[in-house]
Amino acid sequence: MKKYNIEDMAKKIELLKQTATELKRISGGIQAVDRNVDRILASIKMLELNISDLVGIV
Amino acid sequence: MKPDEQYWNPVLETLPREKIQQLQLKKFKNILKWAYENSPFYRSLYKEAGLEPGDIKTFDDVRKVPKTEKAMLREAQSIEPYPYGSILSVPLEQVTEYRQTSGTTGQPVYHPETWQDWEWSAESWAYALYAYGFRDYDRVFLPFGYSVNIAFWAGHYAAEKIGCEVVPGGVLDTEARILKMKELRATALMATPTYILGMADVARKKLGIDPAKDLYIEKITAAGEPGACIPATKKRMEEMWGAKVYDQVGATEIGHWGFECQAQAGLHVLENFHLVEIEDIETGASITEPGRRGSMVVTTFDRFAHPCIRFDSKDIIEWNPVEKCECGRTFRRLKGGVVGRADDITKVKGVLLAPTAIEEVVRSIPELGDEYEVTVIKRGDIDDITLKVETAPDYKRNVEAVEQKLVQQLRLKTGLRYNLEFHDYGTLPRYALKAKRFKDLRVKE
Numbered sequence: 018m019k020k021y022n023i024e025d026m027a028k029k030i031e032l033l034k035q036t037a038t039e040l041k042r043i044s045g046g047i048q049a050v051d052r053n054v055d056r057i058l059a060s061i062k063m064l065e066l067n068i069s070d071l072v073g074i075v
Numbered sequence: 076m077k078p079d080e081q082y083w084n085p086v087l088e089t090l091p092r093e094k095i096q097q098l099q100l101k102k103f104k105n106i107l108k109w110a111y112e113n114s115p116f117y118r119s120l121y122k123e124a125g126l127e128p129g130d131i132k133t134f135d136d137v138r139k140v141p142k143t144e145k146a147m148l149r150e151a152q153s154i155e156p157y158p159y160g161s162i163l164s165v166p167l168e169q170v171t172e173y174r175q176t177s178g179t180t181g182q183p184v185y186h187p188e189t190w191q192d193w194e195w196s197a198e199s200w201a202y203a204l205y206a207y208g209f210r211d212y213d214r215v216f217l218p219f220g221y222s223v224n225i226a227f228w229a230g231h232y233a234a235e236k237i238g239c240e241v242v243p244g245g246v247l248d249t250e251a252r253i254l255k256m257k258e259l260r261a262t263a264l265m266a267t268p269t270y271i272l273g274m275a276d277v278a279r280k281k282l283g284i285d286p287a288k289d290l291y292i293e294k295i296t297a298a299g300e301p302g303a304c305i306p307a308t309k310k311r312m313e314e315m316w317g318a319k320v321y322d323q324v325g326a327t328e329i330g331h332w333g334f335e336c337q338a339q340a341g342l343h344v345l346e347n348f349h350l351v352e353i354e355d356i357e358t359g360a361s362i363t364e365p366g367r368r369g370s371m372v373v374t375t376f377d378r379f380a381h382p383c384i385r386f387d388s389k390d391i392i393e394w395n396p397v398e399k400c401e402c403g404r405t406f407r408r409l410k411g412g413v414v415g416r417a418d419d420i421t422k423v424k425g426v427l428l429a430p431t432a433i434e435e436v437v438r439s440i441p442e443l444g445d446e447y448e449v450t451v452i453k454r455g456d457i458d459d460i461t462l463k464v465e466t467a468p469d470y471k472r473n474v475e476a477v478e479q480k481l482v483q484q485l486r487l488k489t490g491l492r493y494n495l496e497f498h499d500y501g502t503l504p505r506y507a508l509k510a511k512r513f514k515d516l517r518v519k520e
Contacts (some may be wrong), residue, residue, distance in 0.1 A: 062191050
């Protein structure tokens with residue numbers, strides 16, 4: 018299990034999430050931004066399920 | 076292939092058992108809290124039981140959480156917000172996909188998907204398809220109706236996610252689908268066992284195409300009904316197509332929850348996304364040991380719009396005696412997959428009968444065709460059971476010998492004596508999706 022750096026990956030995933038959320042916050046309500054960010058956030062959630070949820074377990 | 080390349084997620088799929096359970100408990104608490112805080116249905120259910128999310132601390136506590144079942148979902152959907160009712164746990168405007176159950180057992184249950192939940196559906200299928208060997212070089216053909224039922228929709232998006240080239244065979248008829256698979260040299264296929272057998276039949280009889288020799292299919296995902304978990308049916312499918320056939324299980328309310336690996340030695344539960352419990356059908360007692368069949372109670376962890384918590388699915392399952400699988404996955408396995416439904420298991424002449432046992436017998440006799448039909452009626456106080464079978468297309472002689480074999484095997488596998496009817500090949504009903512071959516007419520008489 019050591020060969021996969023779960024904690025570092027989780028940090029990058031969190032950074033992606035923060036960036037996407039911030040982008041939506043400053044979008045000024047442009048739908049072309051907000052709706053695509055929603056999709057990006059859904060994909061980021063899958064990264065969390067696959068990686069971030071394992072922090073503290075492996 | 077390097078060892079880790081056989082897994083969609085090598086970390087999760089090979090976690091030690093105690094780590095998997097640690098993850099499951101954390102996720103169970105999370106979805107319970109979410110449902111309590113966001114779904115009027117669940118909040119009311121738990122308040123009535125005097126339960127709060129913080130009460131759940133161990134796996135033993137999980138069994139204190141009230142179960143749900145399809146009738147409760149239907150009832151909850153009779154109120155606002157239409158059409159999902161009080162189970163809906165997100166604002167209605169976040170719902171981006173509509174699905175519904177097939178309605179085989181009554182009024183369909185409506186299922187809302189947000190973008191995130193839909194992404195989850197594809198993700199869960201990706202674990203299975205990757206385990207079967209689907210890769211980015213595969214051309215995957217999907218011969219289903221792309222309609223309101225979930226069917227293989229998530230399989231479509233999971234195959235895309237893996238990087239496969241997906242061919243939607245939606246409105247084409249069976250013959251056109253077969254010809255398109257041949258034309259495009261499709262390498263993988265997803266369908267119900269009934270349709271997998273039916274397509275092979277049409278290919279041979281109507282088009283003169285032998286799927287095992289003239290097509291390029293190497294692997295098949297079989298889902299939607301038992302079949303790939305019934306050895307005789309799986310054997311027929313694999314021989315007809317010259318391909319490996321993998322069993323996959325799921326339901327609209329639950330999502331995809333189990334798959335076979337390439338060892339084909341039972342069904343792995345997708346334990347990072349689900350908690351599967353088995354309960355004794357009559358007493359409701361928990362079954363944790365192998366060797367005893369019971370009804371599945373399942374929780375889906377990470378699907379938030381329409382939570383599924385301790386859902387009594389009525390699927391009959393049994394834990395596998397051997398925990399370690401040669402594929403290296405640590406997800407616990409079921410013996411033989413979903414072997415029936417609690418709704419279908421019925422007493423005939425005082426004997427518990429699972430219709431899948433009849434299928435196992437019929438399809439293990441090469442002189443018989445794939446189709447069959449079972450009817451139970453009451454004559455006075457006595458149950459009367461009739462089995463209609465077809466002789467295989469090229470077999471016409473010596474029906475008596477086949478009958479003898481059938482009677483013997485049925486007695487051995489089901490403990491019952493049947494009225495047998497032999498029909499010409501092609502005369503019993505054919506089904507495109509879920510077949511209804513068992514007809515219990517006793518209540519109606």
